[in-house]
Amino acid sequence: MTGPWAASVFALADSDINFNISALGHSFWQLTIDGLAYGAIYALVAVGYTLVYGVLRLINFAHSEVFMLGMFGQYAALMILGFSPSGNAYAEGAVMTIVFLGIAMIVGMAVSGGVAVGLERVAYRPLRKRNAPSLVFLITAIGASFVLQEFVHFILPKLTGGKLGGVNAQQPIRLVESKQQFTIFGGSVTNITLIIVISALILAFAADVFINRTKFGRGIRAVAQDPTTATLMGVSREKVIMLTFLIGGVLAGAAALLYTLRIPNGIIYSGGFILGIKAFCAAVLGGIGNLRGALLGGLLLGVLENYGQIVFGSGWRDVVSFVVLILVLMVRPTGILGETLGRARA
Amino acid sequence: MPLLEITDMVVGYGRIEALHGISLTVEAGELVTLIGANGAGKTTTMRAVSGIRPLTRGTIKFDGQDITKMKAHLRVLEGIVQAPEGRGVFPGMTVQENLDMGCYTRKFATKAEYQATLDHVFELFPRLAERRSQVGGTMSGGEQQMVAIGRALMARPKLLLLDEPSMGLAPMIIQQIFRIVSEINAEGTTILLVEQNAQQALSRSHRAYILETGEVIKTGGGKELLADPSVKEAYLGVA
Ligand SMILES: Nc1ncnc2c1ncn2[C@@H]1O[C@H](COP(=O)(O)OP(=O)(O)OP(=O)(O)O)[C@@H](O)[C@H]1O
Ligand SMILES: [Mg+2]
Numbered sequence: 001m002t003g004p005w006a007a008s009v010f011a012l013a014d015s016d017i018n019f020n021i022s023a024l025g026h027s028f029w030q031l032t033i034d035g036l037a038y039g040a041i042y043a044l045v046a047v048g049y050t051l052v053y054g055v056l057r058l059i060n061f062a063h064s065e066v067f068m069l070g071m072f073g074q075y076a077a078l079m080i081l082g083f084s085p086s087g088n089a090y091a092e093g094a095v096m097t098i099v100f101l102g103i104a105m106i107v108g109m110a111v112s113g114g115v116a117v118g119l120e121r122v123a124y125r126p127l128r129k130r131n132a133p134s135l136v137f138l139i140t141a142i143g144a145s146f147v148l149q150e151f152v153h154f155i156l157p158k159l160t161g162g163k164l165g166g167v168n169a170q171q172p173i174r175l176v177e178s179k180q181q182f183t184i185f186g187g188s189v190t191n192i193t194l195i196i197v198i199s200a201l202i203l204a205f206a207a208d209v210f211i212n213r214t215k216f217g218r219g220i221r222a223v224a225q226d227p228t229t230a231t232l233m234g235v236s237r238e239k240v241i242m243l244t245f246l247i248g249g250v251l252a253g254a255a256a257l258l259y260t261l262r263i264p265n266g267i268i269y270s271g272g273f274i275l276g277i278k279a280f281c282a283a284v285l286g287g288i289g290n291l292r293g294a295l296l297g298g299l300l301l302g303v304l305e306n307y308g309q310i311v312f313g314s315g316w317r318d319v320v321s322f323v324v325l326i327l328v329l330m331v332r333p334t335g336i337l338g339e340t341l342g343r344a345r346a
Numbered sequence: 347m348p349l350l351e352i353t354d355m356v357v358g359y360g361r362i363e364a365l366h367g368i369s370l371t372v373e374a375g376e377l378v379t380l381i382g383a384n385g386a387g388k389t390t391t392m393r394a395v396s397g398i399r400p401l402t403r404g405t406i407k408f409d410g411q412d413i414t415k416m417k418a419h420l421r422v423l424e425g426i427v428q429a430p431e432g433r434g435v436f437p438g439m440t441v442q443e444n445l446d447m448g449c450y451t452r453k454f455a456t457k458a459e460y461q462a463t464l465d466h467v468f469e470l471f472p473r474l475a476e477r478r479s480q481v482g483g484t485m486s487g488g489e490q491q492m493v494a495i496g497r498a499l500m501a502r503p504k505l506l507l508l509d510e511p512s513m514g515l516a517p518m519i520i521q522q523i524f525r526i527v528s529e530i531n532a533e534g535t536t537i538l539l540v541e542q543n544a545q546q547a548l549s550r551s552h553r554a555y556i557l558e559t560g561e562v563i564k565t566g567g568g569k570e571l572l573a574d575p576s577v578k579e580a581y582l583g584v585a
Contacts, residue, residue, distance in 0.1 A: 234422030
């Protein structure tokens, strides 16, 4: 491994990558707590990828934009309620903060859910009617992803007189001032972390009960496992597909609000992209098509990536995610929990 | 008026025509069997009746109503329920969940009515009661067939379509399945049965149709066809 080629490659890597295990030891609990908060957001977004894959065997690449539009949706709702971006956090007491958080979250969920269902109608259903091959679906998904991004980039600012969208990041509306509530083994738990983790837990639990314990959830699983037989049982495949996009969208919209609580630099049209890829990784990591796999994969990815950025340096955060994914897939090609929602089909 | 009336039905897969204009009827209360060699078009007929394969020509009437263009999942509401070839048990669902899929569209007036339907299925197939929480994919072939039939019964069908319920099963279990099919019919459910097991099927059917490469070549009473020399030779393995 000598010669000019090797030297230049190592020089490149040298300047960036660390291997700082002791830092991991020092702040292990803090990293775990923050990692879980990130992971909870990945988990909620990952559900959308996994459910749609389960019933359609389609990677809905535009799901990251469903998430992104949820961020703009809740932002718009807060603007209409009279908020404006400022450096100061809202400070009218806990009750009103929770009310506004709730409104913003519901609007985010409605926007993302609506966009997801609309996307299904406009982009995918016509292809299904024509029996298009799966590659066409995939390309359409990527195309739809660009269309939605460019909509926020160019068209939304025109529609809103420059108030929303555009080329620059929108300054954040700060609803919650980050404050430490208590500590776990020295790791600080803030109110924002609590809001994220508790909301995500409630939503994940609700999704799990819906899929596994209700009649409509059973219909979704039936279509995932054997669409033809599901039809013979009287299940409308079209309705199931719509419902699936709706659930995935609604959870992404909730995740969008939680995400904006954590990011300091505001929201932008391209802001769903990386997060979407991470959530997709989380879904694959847990076993795509498997709801609990997506939840587990999200949490795991959030935590491991947070450890990784301390050990290897913050620039390596995203790389850690993909390396973890590749390592797990080498050992378990179907992901950690395997493909249970649609175990029937190859 | 027959419960099911198929007239001049043509069904194809792409350019290949699998059924070349068949006509058949099933009267309410009857047990009618469709027999024929592999690839004759039996499953295709069943699929067309359930609506998961479109017709290129002809009509299907059910209970006096033209259902030729009706969507598949809506036909279940009308009372056409199928236990498909290969059983179609949902592999990731428990026996109980599979049975519940059977009454996905059915509205029970009371909880007791649901319970009575379920109890009836368990009476016919006590094995299923023991295995309620077992996952479908881990059941044996015979058990899966019981799930498939039981599941169809949960819908309380007006017309029950059974596509080769004896496929791949041991003789003992085949006997049991046939007995239950007769029992279900005796209770008043109309059945259209597809079978390779011609001896058994014909002796239990009111009437039968013999299908050959997409055409009905013979029809008559079950016992009558059993005695027919050409049927004996072709389908009963007797020279
Ligand atoms: N999905 C399909 N695509 C193309 N051709 C098909 C398809 N399904 C069935 N066929 C063809 O249609 C014809 C009738 O098939 P069908 O399954 O109805 O036969 P069958 O009588 O049920 O046979 P078996 O006793 O083997 O079940 C066959 O020639 C078969 O090859
Ligand atoms: Mg067949």
